[in-house]
Amino acid sequence: MKILFFGTPRFAEIILQGLLDHHFDVVGVVCQNDKPAGRGKKMKSPHIVELAHNHNLPVYQFEKIREHIDDFKAMDYDLAVTASYGKILPKNFLDIKPCINVHPSMLPKYRGATPIQSALLNGDTTTGVTIMKTEVGMDDGDIFVQKQVQILPEDDYVSLLDKLANVGLELLVDTLKKIENGTAKRTPQDDSKATFVKLIQKEDALLDFSCNVENLVNKVRAFAESPVAFFFLGDDRIKVYKARVFSKETNGKIGEILSTKKHFLIQAKDGVFEILKCQSAGGKVLDASAFLNGYHFKTMVEGV
């Protein structure tokens, strides 16, 4: 069975690597276009391109799929597999050959672009992965199989994505084998229970200390890779990579810095928020203790 793989970010990379490790016959990789990235606006390929090249797989980066329908018709493949490709596939493409998708949530919950972040933001303790048929609608195709995954308190976007991708791979391999031997079954989703999650805006990552501490910590977890939760210390924009709930005390004023010694504590609405890893503009990502050693708190109130 010849597989045409669609995927762009790390989640897709893990799945693709796994398919290759399991010796599936991947005949090509379709991913998003190169984009200008980093300082100096140099064009940069998605990381998955390197993986594809290492295995001598042809890479296709089409601006619009619908303008390349004939190209796809000319390709020799039996099944398209998508894993966070990043673009919506049009009907005339899906009509060519069957297509299945790996989605990191327990569908019909969290249809859309940001299921992993959403689970973390909402403080869920479980999520999952679904293998489904790709249809025109957003993540609404029939389900082949799905599996729950625990979310640990210490999980963030990076670690959870890793877990979900690996479980997704396992389910995908299983499903592909069943499709090959004709034993694959699928059941429709219950659309009435569907929920949708939107794209993340940069401003979503701003930490508002008048929120509950758990929400703040969940933001840090959900946005750990990008765009990274942040707040302003005077004029300095501080990115927070790791944080936790320090206590449920509410003795300080909201937004007040309660300690800059050993612990970096800020009063939130219903508890104390502790920053464990952060970064100021121009600096590296530091443990809170290192950050506190040299940072000059000018206008902020110090306590303890």
Place this chain on the structure above:
RNA sequence: CGCGAGGUAGAGCAGUUCGGAAGCUCGCCGGGCUCAUAACCCGGAGGUCACAGGUUCAAAUCCUGUCCUCGCAA
């Protein structure tokens, strides 16, 4: 040539404007105090001030070039 910040002790930073003895906080080592401590006190080790060249009686500091790190934007 998109905009900007930075490289000084193991870590994080000040010092650079205006050249004139290498500093701070933390960590580390040793000692003291304490029932005890992420506490406090005393002492100590640890630096080619990113690299190269230039100016100068004298350069972390001024000039030129190179390398590296990071924030924004996309």
